[in-house]
Amino acid sequence: MAGAAAHEPMATGDGGPHRRMLDAVGEDIASGRLEPGTRLTLEELQNEFGVSRTVARDTMRVLETMNLVSSKRRVGIVVQDPSLWNVYDPQLVRWRLASPRPEDQYASLTELRIGVEPVAGACAAQRATGAQRAELAGLAARLRAFGEAGDLESFLEADIAFHRLILRSSGNEMFAGLDGMVAVALTSRTRQGLMPFHPRSEALDAHERAAAAIVRGDPQGAEDALRDVLHEVRAALRLA
Amino acid sequence: MAGAAAHEPMATGDGGPHRRMLDAVGEDIASGRLEPGTRLTLEELQNEFGVSRTVARDTMRVLETMNLVSSKRRVGIVVQDPSLWNVYDPQLVRWRLASPRPEDQYASLTELRIGVEPVAGACAAQRATGAQRAELAGLAARLRAFGEAGDLESFLEADIAFHRLILRSSGNEMFAGLDGMVAVALTSRTRQGLMPFHPRSEALDAHERAAAAIVRGDPQGAEDALRDVLHEVRAALRLA
DNA sequence: TTCGATTCTTAGGTAGTATCTTTGTTGGAA
DNA sequence: TTCCAACAAAGATACTACCTAAGAATCGAA
Numbered sequence: 001m002a003g004a005a006a007h008e009p010m011a012t013g014d015g016g017p018h019r020r021m022l023d024a025v026g027e028d029i030a031s032g033r034l035e036p037g038t039r040l041t042l043e044e045l046q047n048e049f050g051v052s053r054t055v056a057r058d059t060m061r062v063l064e065t066m067n068l069v070s071s072k073r074r075v076g077i078v079v080q081d082p083s084l085w086n087v088y089d090p091q092l093v094r095w096r097l098a099s100p101r102p103e104d105q106y107a108s109l110t111e112l113r114i115g116v117e118p119v120a121g122a123c124a125a126q127r128a129t130g131a132q133r134a135e136l137a138g139l140a141a142r143l144r145a146f147g148e149a150g151d152l153e154s155f156l157e158a159d160i161a162f163h164r165l166i167l168r169s170s171g172n173e174m175f176a177g178l179d180g181m182v183a184v185a186l187t188s189r190t191r192q193g194l195m196p197f198h199p200r201s202e203a204l205d206a207h208e209r210a211a212a213a214i215v216r217g218d219p220q221g222a223e224d225a226l227r228d229v230l231h232e233v234r235a236a237l238r239l240a
Numbered sequence: 241m242a243g244a245a246a247h248e249p250m251a252t253g254d255g256g257p258h259r260r261m262l263d264a265v266g267e268d269i270a271s272g273r274l275e276p277g278t279r280l281t282l283e284e285l286q287n288e289f290g291v292s293r294t295v296a297r298d299t300m301r302v303l304e305t306m307n308l309v310s311s312k313r314r315v316g317i318v319v320q321d322p323s324l325w326n327v328y329d330p331q332l333v334r335w336r337l338a339s340p341r342p343e344d345q346y347a348s349l350t351e352l353r354i355g356v357e358p359v360a361g362a363c364a365a366q367r368a369t370g371a372q373r374a375e376l377a378g379l380a381a382r383l384r385a386f387g388e389a390g391d392l393e394s395f396l397e398a399d400i401a402f403h404r405l406i407l408r409s410s411g412n413e414m415f416a417g418l419d420g421m422v423a424v425a426l427t428s429r430t431r432q433g434l435m436p437f438h439p440r441s442e443a444l445d446a447h448e449r450a451a452a453a454i455v456r457g458d459p460q461g462a463e464d465a466l467r468d469v470l471h472e473v474r475a476a477l478r479l480a
Numbered sequence: 481t482t483c484g485a486t487t488c489t490t491a492g493g494t495a496g497t498a499t500c501t502t503t504g505t506t507g508g509a510a
Numbered sequence: 511t512t513c514c515a516a517c518a519a520a521g522a523t524a525c526t527a528c529c530t531a532a533g534a535a536t537c538g539a540a
Contacts, residue, residue, distance in 0.1 A: 017493080041521065052494045057522085058298035062305045065331070073522045074502040087417040088328030091305070108414040111359060119355035174348040177327040258523085281490070292525045297491085313491045314533040486537080493530075500523075510513080 021049045022059050023095070029068050029079055030092060031099035039076040040069070066092055090180050097188055109185040110237055114230045116178060117163065120170040121222035125214045128169035133215045136165055140211035147199040155199065156190045162207065166214070166226075203232045261289045262299050263335070269308050269319055270332060271339035280309070280317045306332055330420050337428055349425040350477055354470040356418060357403065360410040361462035365454045368409035373455045376405055380451035387439040395439065396430045402447065406454070406466075443472045 025045070028034045046056040060077055063069045066086045071077040085092060087108075096105040128136070139162040146155040163186070164179040206228040213221030265285075268274045285296040300317055303309045306326045311317040325332060327348075336345040368376070379402040386395040403426065404419040446468040453461030 043521080054294060054297075054495090055493065058301045060522095061298045061302055065302045065305055065329075071522065072502080073500075074504095074520060076521065082413065083416065085413075085417070086329060087414050089305075089326060108412045111363060111410075111412050112356070112414045115355040115357075115359035116352070117355075119351060123351060170351075172348045172351050173322065173325075174327050174352045176323065177325075283490085294524065294526090300491095311491065312533070313531070314489055314535095316490065481540100483540085484538090486535100488535085489533090491530105491532085494528085496526090498523100498525080500521105502520090502522100504517100504519085506515100506517080508513105508515085510511105 017049070017051050018055055018059060021045070021051060021055065022062060024049070025059065025063065026068065026091065027095045027098055029063070030095035031101075034079050036079050036081045038079045040079070041076045045077075068092070088177075088181075093181055093184060097184060102188060102192075106185060106188055107237065109181055110230075110233055112178070113163075113182060113185065114227075114234060116175060117166065117182075117230060118223040118226040120167050120172065120175040121210055121214060121226040122219035123170035123172055123175070124166050125217050125219040125222040127171035128214060132165060132169040136162070136169070136211045137215050139165065140208045143207050144204050147204050150198055152190060156186060160186050162211075166210075169214070200232065203229065206232065257289070257291050258295055258299060261285070261291060261295065262302060264289070265299065265303065266308065266331065266335045267338055269303070270335035271341075274319050276319050276321045278319045279315065280319075282317070285317075308332070328417075328421075333421055333424060337424060342428060342432075346425060346428060347477065349421055350473055352418070353403075353422060353425065354467075354474060356415060357406065357422075357470060358463040358466040360407050360412065360415040361450055361454060361466040362459035363410035363412055363415070364406050365457050365459040365462040367411035368454060372405060372409040376402070376409070376451045377455050379405065380448045383447050384444050387444050390438055392430060396426060400426050402451075406450075409454070440472065443469065446472065 025034075034040075040060075042053060042056045042060065045051075045060070046053055049056070051059075060069060060071055064071055066089050067080055067084045068086075069077050069079055087093070093105060093109075096102065099105075124132070139158055142158045143155065143162060146158055160183045163182050167179045167182065168176045170176065206225050210222055210225035210229060213219075213225055265274075274280075280300075282293060282296045282300070285291075285300070286293055289296070300309060300311055304311055304317075306329045307320055307324045308326075309317050309319055327333070333345060333349075336342065339345075364372070379398055382398045383395065383402060386398055400423045403422050407419045407422065408416045410416065446465050450462055450465035450469060453459075453465055
């Protein structure tokens with residue numbers, strides 16, 4: 001890092017100095033530019049970012065709760081091994097997707113979806129409210145419309161809403177807690193052109209079957225249909 | 241001023257005042273004793289816990305990164321709605337399991353395992369190292385031995401090691417990141433007597449089939465066997 | 481009644497200092 | 511030479527005091 005000059009002198013415009021520093025250090029660690037074992041000191045940090053000791057300290061405290069660093073007396077602040085990171089922190093996911101190798105994060109996220117979404121769908125089939133079921137059916141229809149029209153942007157938006165709604169309707173807050181990550185996964189897939197569009201009609205069919213199964217309260221049907229949806233995704237991933 | 245009546249007067253013995261305060265407030269929020277929308281102020285907190293403003297501040301900053309609270313100027317620190325919480329933070333999981341209703345957390349965690357572990361097993365069948373495969377086979381054997389001998393404590397220990405190893409061998413850091421939570425789920429199941437012991441022989445068989453499938457590199461076999469393992473768990477959960 | 485300016489509360493941020501713990505070093509004894 | 515103890519230094523932890531800025535509430539004028 002190129003010293004104090006590298007980071008603008010704070011200008012509380014974009015979320016405050018705190019946020020700026022957090023993102024800078026977080027990205028450096030997440031991307032591997034700061035290797036595990038690297039030692040930082042508060043003093044370096046406050047000089048480099050031109051912030052006070054207090055700010056430096058509680059920025060590090062935040063990174064410490066994500067297990068990105070561990071801070072011990074006398075030794076300083078040391079960057080932790082990636083295996084210890086709290087990889088479900090949405091902020092860390094964002095940093096990793098902003099790194100030079102977002103593919104790893106994207107692949108992990110997709111495998112996670114393969115596991116989680118079918119089960120979440122089965123739960124949703126049993127627990128979703130009437131309103132949620134109705135909305136889901138509507139989203140499936142919109143997906144087909146946008147997909148066949150080749151309107152990528154709107155398709156993405158509806159796709160995110162569709163998957164997010166399933167997770168939230170599952171009545172399991174740990175599934176629901178993944179919705180933000182699924183959104184970034186879908187977004188990055190489209191943005192990076194990993195999506196082989198038009199969407200294949202098999203994918204549209206599978207989405208519709210999933211929605212129908214949830215609407216009629218059929219857990220097994222929902223699970224199977226969502227497994228099909230995700231297998232499409234997995235297949236697309238393999239090609240890339 | 242040395243601490244209000246509610247919380248002991250600090251005694252820097254058990255991990256520092258910081259940790260003590262964090263756990264106290266964290267548990268209060270996680271358990272619902274502090275309802276969403278409740279407003280706290282730094283001044284209250286520093287009085288109640290007998291700490292300085294600095295400590296109160298960066299404790300709150302930690303809770304803020306977990307999305308348990310949001311802090312705004314002039315208004316204070318408000319407890320967030322549970323739907324916003326970062327439910328994958330191990331610390332939050334611990335707080336929730338320490339609350340008066342750990343069942344909810346336990347149920348969510350089990351559903352998550354049902355989704356994740358079979359897929360993780362399939363990945364492990366493709367990616368595990370030789371050493372990992374060997375260790376897994378050994379663990380399956382020990383599981384049977386301890387299970388048939390009725391040695392609950394050793395069984396639990398081996399069971400945790402078994403599931404943890406699968407997650408870590410999957411080569412997916414998001415699966416691996418769940419290992420701590422799986423450990424607490426298994427532990428709390430045994431500790432709370434939710435486990436109908438002796439373990440059923442179907443469960444032991446399924447563990448062995450899973451290990452064998454991973455050893456011989458059979459993803460589908462591993463996935464199916466682990467699904468059986470988890471269905472046992474789900475069934476046991478239903479009874480409770 | 482509504483809209484805008486004022487005020488006031490409370491978090492955000494800075495500065496400086498004291499304390500405590502770990503670690504590396506040095507010196508003396510076996 | 512080796513080993514242990516005392517000591518020095520580094521650096522995180524914690525506290526105090528003070529200033530800034532941003533929302534919310536209130537009050538006044540149109």
